[in-house]
Amino acid sequence: MALVAGAIYAACAPPVRGAYADSIMAAASLGIPIWGITSVILLPLLSGNQMAWDAVGMQGHFAPLVGWILFGALLGGILQIASEIAEIRFGPETAPVLSLSVNLPRVVILGGGFGGMKAAEYLEEQLGGSVSISLVSDTNALLFTPMLAEVAGSSLEPSHISVPLRSSLRRTRFVRGRVTGVDFERRVVVLDEAGTESRELGYDHVIFALGAVSNYLGLKNVEKLAFDFKTLLDAIRIRNHVIEMFEKADRETDPEVRRQLLTFVIAGGGFAGVELAGALNDFAHGIFPDYRNLSIDELCVTLVHSRDRILPELSETLAAYALETMKQRGVTFRLGARLVDAEPGLVTLSDGQIAAESLVWTAGTAPNPVIRTLDLPTNARGAITVDSTLAVPEHPAVWALGDCAVVIDSETKKPCPPTAQFALREAATIARNIGAALKGEPASDFHFKSLGALCVIGHQTACAELTVPFASTRSLRFSGLLAWFLWRGIYVSKLPGPERKIRVLMAWTLELFFPRDIIQTIELGGKESHAGSHNAQ
């Protein structure tokens, strides 16, 4: 028993040279718990005696208590002496030096979205210090896109939904820059770092997680005039533009021009478009009392969608509920109509025109255009084709995931939707497979079944369609306040780090008591001022 106690103590508290007093006293103090565990508990149990833990029973173990305390003190002293003798005989113990070695396998992740950041996190967890990880992104923060509409709607501050990549990734080297090319022969990524000359970054494994950009389907005028809704800057621009339109309308005397200024058109009836329409509708109504010269009848938020129902990702009943609810809240819909052209003050649809100064495009996306410039297998949309392990065929050590890849589920053989929940799981698979590749083990196939979908359609109202566990064909559908609570609960829990969670929760709480502010944080000289944003992808 004493031998075991001594060995455990020596392992848990390695002696430090010259610390006799510390060692004696620390070990003596540990004699008390050893007494409790051995003399009071273990020995009576092992000897088959009934344990006596009352005061009298414990007093019966007083002699062992003194014994264990003195044993501890002696152990501490002897251990210290033995350690010093060993040090003289064998030399001092050297602590292993940790350093970033240049000889480690290099994994380079291109893209700092959900997929890229998660891939870095999984690689950090699974491969530890055995690989050198670099993440290249043209922004230094991960954007939490599910809450982007709340920024456009002035419900959340922009910094609340972005997480700095440098702070979040502890073992990953972050490189701010834009990918301009990849030399697969030499295994180097060519980067155009902001404001500097091009540089190259070598890799042993490269992960493409470059995401997607808006696809205007060849509508040049729309591309020139419409707002994108992909980045944090897009959301800030939209919010400021809405306020700018209210400011202009407030001093405008012509009712037709006022109506034109206060009409906001959102193209696209998917999640992004519907959530943005709901958020802008709430925002516009919320700031209306501050503009005393305006009439509520002049305000119009219109959603244009080419199909006959919105939210194709959800079931028909939920889509109908969303449509009705949003209509009741003041959103107008132009279903079955395509956006065909736009000019200043006028949006042209396939079945008519809308006089509007504001147009937001959410109707289509395409993989990052840089992919088309690389020698990679792609589909018609320009997305990288990958095999079931997410490796790019005939390109060793090249992997792809997320919106920029065509990922086919290994079990269902169906393409995976380009959503964050799939990108996260794809990142895990790639990290695992890179680990396997480094160890010479077989790679695993990707398979993931969607957990469901949630969509906020307005103030305290949402739609939820959740997959029922172990019943792949069934889903749980509900809407209203409960779905809204679920949306907020799930997404706030998914926000990386406690700081963002607290900020968002505080902002949501404050929103219950105070109106949304109408301070313009950037100056808008005109719609042209945002046109450059399309090229910033």
Next chain:
Amino acid sequence: MPVVTTLSEADAPTPLRMWYDRWIGILVGTAGGLLQGMMLHSSLLRTALLGAAFGLVFGLVFSKRASSAGAGLIWGLGSALLFWFLILAASMLRLGTHDSNVMLEDARGRFSALAAYLVCFGAPVGVVLGIRGGILPDRSRPPFNRSRAIVAGGLAGVVSGLIFGHWMWQGAFFPLIAGLGDIQSQAAKVLLQFCVAFTIGATFGLLFQRDVRGYGSCMGWGLGYTVFWWFAGPLTLFPFSQRRPLNWSMDAASQLFGALVGYILYGLILGVVYATFDRAWVRLFIESDPLNREAEGPGFRLFRSLQWGALAGLAGGLVSSPFMFAAHVLSSVAGVSTQLSTLSGLLVHLLVSTFIGMSYGVLFRDEASNLAMAGAWGWVFGLIWWYVGPLTLLPLLLTGEIDWRISAASALLPSLLGHLIYGACTASLFYVLEQAYTNKHRLDPRMTARELRRLRPVGTPAPALWFFAMGMGVVIPLLLA
């Protein structure tokens, strides 16, 4: 991978200093021995020799650790307690028996010697050598701010003294001045109570400002320091100030057991309040300065500590539940008949364990730098919760009354082991989780630098404190029961 800590320059004393330390130890020990002999009316030669022996050993082994009066005091108290155990064991060897009951009776008979060793040997030898160590130059010593120590300590002492306000105003209970005899005036009692509280608080700041690091260590030091005050105040100084004969017997100590619990609770709260006052300035005006920013802000660490603490507390609760069950604690929370079924009792136990684990995470997160240290702090934490939980807080919440008599403590003694095991498991798992996180991020040089700053360097009185706090916390209830 253990982080290698290095010794400070004070750990390499010159031969001349060591020679002086031995003689100072012998002189002060001899003086303490003579004082003991006079107070206990025993052989002056014998007690002086005993004191000289203690002083010599302390000067040889522990003096280089006495780098300040506070550090010297704690090392002195720890070594005095160890000395008492040695004398006890030697006595048993001389009697040729290892029977627990005989030893217990002998220990009870030597309770006055324990008090004498602490008050006449450990405290003076440690403090004198500590003052000497404090005068010597040492560049590695952290800075000391006297005003901050007195203000923060004094305020903490007075604020902590308010915990007894309810009983004080009723005129029923003045634990800090127990043993002072009959004082008729209510106002005088209150004033004296606060004077003692202020004195303990201010001296706490002066003595331990350099040694305490956070809430956990402040609580530990508060516990140890107020246990010493129980010996020095109600058992020694108060009777002495009224020219009454000293009585360090078991019976006198038993009568003052309630005051001991009061002192311990006061010490714990003093530690928390002192840490709050002391750290508030650091948190608000120093750590929040962007120039001093660390890789992670205090908020991140707090949240993680709460998470790990909850997990570790739940695990600690699970591990300790069989012991709690065997001690019949689960069905009667804190000894109060709550009519809980075993399952309900277990659920309540696990729930409470989780919350207490979170408190461990917040209070003790920066204390342990290896598994043994974590275990030691865990035992201290478990001991603290035995005094705070079943002995005080739970009866107060469930019945509105507390019973600090030795008979009540004896009835709750079986749950002490469960609490100690809970504390050790919680602290160990918390350390494992903390280390896993730290190791994961060790390649980040900012995290490595923070880890090195966080580590308690070798040479602080923490080991002596563990021994003194745990030894007294466990031995006194056993002896007095």
